[in-house]
Amino acid sequence: MNDKVSALLNDQINKEFYSAYLYLDMANFYAGKGLDGFSNWYEIQAKEEQDHAMLIYQYLQNNGEKVTLEAIAKPDKVFEDLMDPLKDGLEHERYVTSLIHAIYAAAQEANDFRTTQFLDWFIKEQGEEEKNSMDLITKMELFGDDRRSLYLLNNELSARVYTAPSLTL
């Protein structure tokens, strides 16, 4: 594998685990506010991020590439109101999308078609994650100020269940 592509993928493992940590921090914030549905939603999001990390870890190993695990940074977001994690989540997903696109571009430049095909799933997944984040913000803008509506929204988010990623290696 091209050195740059390998290094970017290795770095992305860390970024995905950081994403998991960031979402766990958001789950923790909502748990502290008594919003167990929001907390559930972000706990599942954290699990999905761990899946993303493990898929890249496995992909590198399957291709005979050395994996180096680095320290995971402390989540650095400060949440002051119920909307903050939602907006930070969208901003973070847009950042992750830019990272995935950069790896894709490097793989394309290296004629690494196996990696571009592997990343196709992640590109689609990022589109879904950005949409989910935007939908949550919209719902909160519409209903967040009303306590009964917030209760119903919390119930809706408590129904989210974890499913394993559709991509298998």
Ligand code: FEO
């Ligand atoms: Fe793994 Fe939410 O990007």
